[in-house]
Amino acid sequence: MRDMYDFIVVGGGIVGVSTAWQLKQRYPDSSVLVVEKESHVAQHQTGHNSGVVHAGVYYQPGSLKADFCKRGLKATIEFCHQHQIPVENCGKLLVATSELEMQRMQSLYQRCLQNGIEVELIDQKQLAALEPNISGLGAIRVTETSIVDYRKVTEVMAQQFSLLGGVVRLSTSVKAMQEYDDHVTLTCLHNGVLSTLKCRQLVVCAGLMADRMATMIGIKIDFQIIPYRGEYYRLADKHRDVVNHLIYPIPDPELPFLGVHLTKMIDGSITVGPNAVQGWKREGYGSLNIDWRDCWQMLTFSGYWKVTLQHLRAGLFEFKNSIWKPGYLELVHKYCTSIALGDLKPYPAGIRAQAVKADGSLVHDFLFAQTSRSLHVCNAPSPAATSAIPIGEYICDKVAQQLVDFKL
Template structure:
């Protein structure tokens, strides 16, 4: 069947993009393809559920721009669609003199990004959170929590109500582009099926590099999976904090550190850490993929990242295998939690784009061809930012299609 647009990826970024395209062009035929039997089965459905305010991101970056717009857009969408959320706020807690210095720099960045924050001393922190210890904290008022699976599913329903087409359980196995269209081959119930589109958009997350490779697009990155392991606290700790509790991050590291997160169901989780993943979709305790590992070992950027962060990687791996080490990361600001309080909870996998020179891609990364646009890196806070990201992608598609029309003239 022929479509005007085909979108690959049933996570929140892909669904948001398809929904917004259908809003802009109600007369166009749009197809959303997802290999799983339901939406948001990977990064979208395995995160902390935090609606981020944009504290950490470099002023002027796409992350900062999208996140600030995304908070308002996400919460407005929830209100309009009766999706529960809680705007509980977040505390970034400094526990050492070095972290106090970093906290001051982070506080300044918040103001540069136009974020509503307050700087608290130790006494004020104790008043806000009696069970948390620290030398000071940044209170971020705009931060909220939500179930992103619900948000994604509702967006998909809105997309279909506007006339959009969805095909779940369709795993894309081949892409071919010509001057006139893009042909997509997918596997469905052990049979190959084909779709043709005037323009292709891919939001394939953990498989982003493989999708671009299917079209022969030359890129200088590869997706390296990092596993984020969580624990859940017993129900007796459901009221241990009123806010989300985050450490002050190390600016030299790409991850935010282990934090306490109030979930929308009332429970509290601890995590995530950041350990090397050996399988792109490996959510179990022991995971290994020969193909995924082979891709990493053959990629020069992997070895450069490993060398640069070797000591940190060893520490993260040790804490992953040795629960008391993991616990220390939490006890520095919440000392009452014990090893026995760390209960099993599903892990997540972060799709981190890494350049061949070993640099981690911290902002959004795109690739394209005459009839396709690919989201190659959609880092946290992609879930928060999904609506403005989708809007941005729509604009980029229009620019590229204008170029195609110009060439035809």
Template sequence: METPTSDSYDFVVIGGGIVGVATAWQLIQKYPNKKIALLEKETELAAHQTGHNSGVIHAGVYYAPGSLKAELCKRGSTLLKQFCQKHKIPVDNCGKLLVATNQIELGRMEKLYQRCLNNGIEVSQLNKRQLHEAEPEIQGEGALHVKTTSIVDFRLVTIKLAEEFSRLGGRVLLNTRVTDLNESSDRIELQCHDDKTTHVIHTNYLISCAGLMSDRLAKKLNIDVDFQIIPYRGEYYKLSEQHNNVVNHLIYPIPDPDLPFLGVHLTKMIDGSVTVGPNAVQGWKREGYRQWNFSLKDTWEMVTFSGFWKVTRKHLSAGVSELKNSYYKSGYLKLVNKYCPKISMADLHPHPAGVRAQAVMSDGTMMHDFLFAQTPRSLHVCNAPSPAATSSIAIGEYIVDKVSNHVNYDN
């Protein structure tokens, strides 16, 4: 990793999360003779969403057939596992069970089963007896078994992608915060700031994978975006070590289609531990991982955005319930005991939270698919919801294809 300097590049990628790094890696393979830089405002890669997630390599169960999300998830999962195998990054192909605990959920489970088939996902249905045989500590009326769901450490993947990008000639510039952008007919000028100095970087083409700050960077190039990033904090607990073998698979509830998030689940981690979560509570700071984190700027932008109030009203009841469970562990535990009664209050230990960068449109609609915006010399990843980490290498591939249609470079 290098100290940032003023320079000119053929391509600049903003964002040191897994999507940005995977994009830079794909880009330098497409254009090996071009000068390419990756900028990250923190002093390390994967400092935000990438480094604060559950590490699940998703199969694509929930996504509408034919959607970009479904396509990129399926291809991304394959490419990611191939990359990990090549670079000896540990992957546990543990599979996932979606557990139905009542008749209503059994009906929803059947619909998810059909969606899996439509998406070409390997899946099987388990009855109550088969569920008990597969998971003795889990109770339910039935389950879907998704065999291709796996777990990995996405931070390790990001670091290895960056190493490969650097090995191929790319430059990774840490501690480089982009404070302003200016696009002209022949280039984009980036005003950048480190701890001590301000400097200028020029590029022929810019790709922004800025996650929680994606809307702000798009607006710096006067892109008329009809959305704002709204942060939702996902809080986790870690189970007592004695429960590291409480499950053999990832255990997910059958999601309520009227709610925007999946619900609390049991997740085996690549280090052998098991986490419980996440919930989804309103964040008041975009990069605020603690319960009491607050940013006046972030909050003011949010509460003066009409879409925030519309989406909040739409999901008010669920939001209040999530907030209550955030402060009262007994409510959180009840969600877990619904399918895993063995877990007690004493088994739930604090674990680092994550923040989901959710694009919300001005009409209050949550954008659940990938969202891009472009200018003549830039492409912005405006929304990269889960399964963005799973899909990251495929997203990078997709972005490079889009960029190739706008630049005149030869390979």
């Protein structure tokens, strides 16, 4: 193990691994280390999502989300083809089931056009022809949407990083950081033993722990990561052919989440979800999860109460459907009535790391913070997995600028 690295990347999710891989390509003679506290890469948000390679339907034109997603879709597909990773271009239908949703669909269609996405409006008859098991008044058809296993993508990316000479150090958690004029020191715990790692430049892609990592190095932040559980079900195997596309509802623009949808997975299964309920543990994927430190930090943060009260009605509705399975099924029956209660089988939940500011506002776009020798990805919301390659490129550009600005 080296005494000093040129770059250390904290976080072995797809954004961290993509960044390290691209740093090694950009600076081939440099030493680059990835530090990950789990025993494998992609164990949190990357490994607990719906596996969709998004086209960028929902995002504000001109935002980082819109830009990263559009470029990320192409880059992700190219990476998968280059490395023989299974990927399927199944397309997506956003289905309107009421007159109000038909109006919202028109606005969403215009946003798609503004973002340069290949879409078409289809009527009720066309929808029935494409999806006999789906009911609706009309839909937006998004042809560019695909599905993939992001855990597999991250593993292959980590392998490519290692082939270039990069190092991934697993089961290593960061306990302290200290920045000096010429380097950053990390105090890490590995197999019960504390050790020190040093680097000239640090990049932190810590996802659910992004706020804690930023404050650990002394950055003053005005946000906190609030965890929201996304609960899924898997459909019984007899329903593997129930849909040909991904089936999404038309989202309510007043709410921050997209709603329950039917998602074809790359292994041939179909998932239903996710909902969006309050999480009480940042890394709580089981049925009952409480972490007292996570709860205390959240409950003593003013932004939590403001955002919760702002969306109280929606939050209670989501909670009711979380504990009452028939309510969850009603959300699916809006557009697919052939699914019965017994068809909803257990499936692992995911946790969304949502940055919330002290005033209660949600951070919708990507958010970064930095010191002279560190760069922190503070908010990387969906479509971060789709966008991981251009996000890594963006981070590399910011690191390069830091090297110039501070003559490092």
